[in-house]
Amino acid sequence: MWSFFSRDPVKEFPFETSGGPEASLGLWQLHQGRRKGTTDPVSVFVYDIKPNADEQTQVAKAAFKRLKTLRHPNILSFTDGLEAEKCLYIVTEPVIPLGTYLKTKEAAGELTEQEISWGLHQIVKALSFLVNDCGLIHNNVCVAAVFVDRAGEWKLGGLDYMYAARGETPLPSKGFPELDKYDPPEGSEPGKGSTEKWSADMWRLGCLIWEVFNGPLPRSSSLRSLGKIPKSLVPHYCELVGANPKVRPNPAKFLQSCRGLNGFMNNRFIETNLFLEEIQIKEPVERQNFFLELSSQLDTFPENFCKHKILPQLLTAFEFGNAGAVILTPLFKVGKFLSAEEYQQKIIPVVVKMFSSTDRAMRIRLLQQMEQFIQYLTEATVNAQIFPHVVQGFLDTNPAIREQTVKSMLLLAPKLSDSNLNVELMKHFARLQAKDEQGPIRCNTTVCLGKISSYLNASTRHRILISAFSRATKDPFAPSRAAGILGFAATHSYYSINDCAYKILQVLCPLTVDPDKNVRDQAFKAVRSFLAKLETVSEDPSKLPDVEKDINSASLNPAGALMAGSWAGWAVTGVSTLTSKLIRGNPATAAQAPGDKTEPREEADDRLGTAATSPAAPTPAQEAADQEDLADKWDDEDWGSLENVSASGDKDPSPVASDWDTAGWGVDDSWEPKADQDRGPAEADSWNTEWGNELMLSHSKTLKVRASASRQEVRLASEYNWDGTNSSSKEEDLFATLSQPSSTSQNDEDTCSVDAAAAGWDTEANWESVEAEPGLSKSDLARKKREERKREIEAKRAERKAAKGPLKLGVRKVD
Known part of the structure; x- marks a missing residue:
């Protein structure tokens, strides 16, 4: 009940x-x-x-x-x-059953010998455990008794008819006639016919090998035909299916034979698996070397093996093994096999944790490989957990990290919040372009600003772009001046007609007589394109709204950015390499050597000849071609890299490959003119006139700075010990010295600063985002800062003069 x-x-x-x-x-x-x-x-x-x-x-x-x-x-x-x-x-x-697995993989053309070799290795190892360690006979080795897990690992099952090697009688009855073909000719009972305890199972192992390569075994006599069994496995297979049971090897000996020179189980795939099985007891140096070599081998490994065997080991090594940066490359390579949901669950938490690491090698490799995981990062994760750590790279004493941090902003910009993008990031960009001593870093800051300008809000664009690109055109390094010109061309739709006439053309026109031919060529194209824009509106004023329609446009979201112009979309999708070429062109584009003398402005004008004269009025077709060429130029050029900078000390780097990037810049403390809305029309006109005149007068002085800036020694990024295995205090000192200005160029820096102050430029590290003192207008604040800067320079000169002491009569002063 x-x-x-x-x-x-x-x-x-x-x-x-x-x-x-x-x-x-x-x-x-x-x-x-x-x-x-x-x-x-x-x-x-x-x-x-x-x-x-x-x-x-x-x-x-x-x-x-x-x-x-x-x-x-x-x-x-x-x-x-x-x-x-x-x-x-x-x-x-x-x-899943091994038979099903083999059919599926073979139909897809994905079955490889190295995968089969590892599977057979696992089955033989299981038989060795049963026979030698447990004293058990499996008695049912065949394809139906083998299963495959998600990682592609072969597992021995089918333990129905297992018995002890000694003392268990009678043997279990199978009851299935189709299993009789797997029995050896001498029978299954151990000891019968002077057999070894493993003889019957090793015969059945031979049957399994035949079925793996040739399909289901129809009868025992079929074992005589080798079929598709690889030649390297044939001698060992013949030992297994030999008529004499005493010749059949012990499973342990069979493994040893197959692992010998040129053996079927002697390959890199098996070595990797064996290392992973013992990775916890390996020495740290061995683990480091293993992960360094692993990345190049993953392309030949099965996808499921990478996802379910390699990936867990990589995550464990990072979490508990202190593997460091060496796991990043294989980790991201395996991540390509994961779905978006799996990536979010397994990889992203590790990436977020890595960004908080103080290990320089890990930080720079994360920045270099950001394009592989940026699409999986949400905006909330980027702004709250990634960006606060990434921006620390702008202040790092290692120039290579600063360089990669700038480049990473192309990928992060679409996901940054308004505050992080328009305020925090712009402060760092202003400081880098004004005061960073490394040429590629300052040049790439200008490039990056142009490429992310579509994500800036309208007020930030209006306040920053003209000032930033104007500063770049005054840089003593030729590729930076070219980058400033291309920046103007790429962002031309964000400028009003008045800005083009009163500000931009006044910056571009002096560059048409620049000593560097590439800068002159780009300047002429840019001038023609902006003049064509002015001429279009002048001839038909009704076109003004169309010409200025993008000035106050909202910043692009990530989806809209992909549909924007090619140069803007490049910032999101086109960063395929983060270290690239130097400038293409003739050696004249490099900074002059210390022993060279800069030509006076008049001699430079005479040498330029017709190139310095105003070009003929362009045709509409030529104007369109120039505009298209400038846009293409901005799209196609790559970054400069510290790895490409010559480390020859006093000798100048030779321009080799790209149009923008190499080393040897001077330091210019100026950045931004005052906005017209802060002054009256008369004051604005006088400022523009003063700016143009002062720029022409200070041009010859600035050329001196260009020559002195190339004297700094720059260490190649490839020479740094990123993995930290042999770090020394000497290397750290070298990193620190790169951030200090050269003493030989101190006077030139002072001259540059005086020129900037005379030209009416703000000498602080930021643009108009610099916090103003309460009660002062922007013009008063700029004037106050210029006066303070002049006093500082005069005080420094007085100190140097006092340190030298009075000059004696008859003694000639040597500078």
Whole structure:
């Protein structure tokens, strides 16, 4: 009467199957399932207890017991089980039958010998464990007894007919005639015919090898035909299926033979797997070398193996093994095989944690490989957890990190908040362009600003772009001046007609007589394009709204940016290399050597000849071509890199490849003119006139700065010890000295600063984002800062003069 209250153990079992059986394997039916309440996948082997089948039920229960008690990496992993009145359940890790796996991989053309070699290695290792360590005979080795997990690892199952090598009689009855073809000719009973205890299982291993390469075994006599068995495996296979059972090798010896020189199991894939199995006991240096070499091998490894075997080991090595930056390259390579959801779950938490690391090698490799994971980062994650750590790179004493930090802004800009992009980032850009001593860094800051300008809000663009590109055109380094010109051309739609006439052309026209030919060429093209814009509006004033329609346009969101012009989209999708070429052109574009003398302005004008004269009025077709050429120029050119800078000391770097980038810049403290809205029309006109005149007068002085700026020694980024394995205090000192200005160019820096002050430029590190003192207008604040700067320079000169002492009569002063 209590049966009404009894509970069904199957319904309470914490696992459930989904759908019908995938395969029937002797007594068992294989189902795929999951743990209830979760999505964790499992495999469920089900045996239905039938009446009058006591012998088979005992065999099934014996298999249940064996699988539950045996634990080995190469034997099917037992998770849970259920012994009910009408059925037996065995829950294991998610697996599929080897026969199904081989058919699927072969149909897709993805089955490789190295994958098969590792699978056979695992099965032989499991047999060695059973025979040599446990004294057990498997008695059922065939394709139906082998399963494959998600990582492609082969697992030995089918323990139904297992027995002890000594003392267990009679042998379990199989009851399936189709299994008779796997029995050796001498029979299965150990000791019969002077056999070894492993002889029968090694015969069956030979049958398994034949089936792996040739398909299902029709009869025992088919073993005589080698079929597709590889030549390197043939001698070992013949030993397994030999008629003499005494010749069949022990599983351990079989592995040793196959791992010999030119053996079937002697390959890089097996060596990688064996190292991963023992990685926890390896020395730190061995682990470092392994991860360094791993990246180049991943392309030849199966995808599932990389996702489910390599990736967990990489994550574990980072979390507990202090692997450092060496895991980044293989980690991101494996990440390409993951879905977006898997990437968010497994890779992104590691990336976020890595950005907070103080390890320079890790930081620079993260920045270099940002394009591989940027699409998986949400805006909230970037602004709250990534950007605060990335901006520290702008202040790093290592110039290569500062360089990569600037370049990474192309990828981060679409995801930055208004405050981080328009305020915080612009402050760092202003300081870098004004005071960073490395040429490529200051030049790339100008490039990056132009490429992310579409993401800036309208007020920031109006306040910053003209000032920033104007400063770049005054830089003593020729590629930077070219970058400033191209910046104007690429952002031409953000300038009003008045800005083009009163500000931009006054900056571009002096560059048409620049000593560098490339700068002159770009300046002429830019001048023609802006004049064409002015002429278009002059001839038809009704076109003014169309010409100025983008001036107050809102900043682009990431989706809109991809649909924008090609140069703007490049900032999001086109950063394929973060170290690239130097400037293309003739050696004249390089800064002059210390021993060279700069030509006076008049001599330079005479030398330029017709190039310095005003060009003929361009035709409409030529204007369009110039505009298109400038846009293409901005799109196609790559970054400069510290790795390309000559480290020859006093000798100038030779321009080789790109149009913008190389080393040897001077330091210019000026940045931005005052906005016209802060002064009246008359004051604005006088400022523009004064600016143009002062620029022409100070041009010859600025050329001196260009020559002196090239004297700084720059160490190649490739020479740095990024991994930190042999770091020394000497290297740290070298990093620090790169951020100090050269003493030989101190007078030139002072001259440059005086010229900037005379030209009416603000000498602070920021643009108009510099915090103003309360109660002072912007013009008063600029005037006050210029006066303070002049006083500082005069004080320094007085100190140097006092240190030299009075001059004696008859003694000539040598500068």
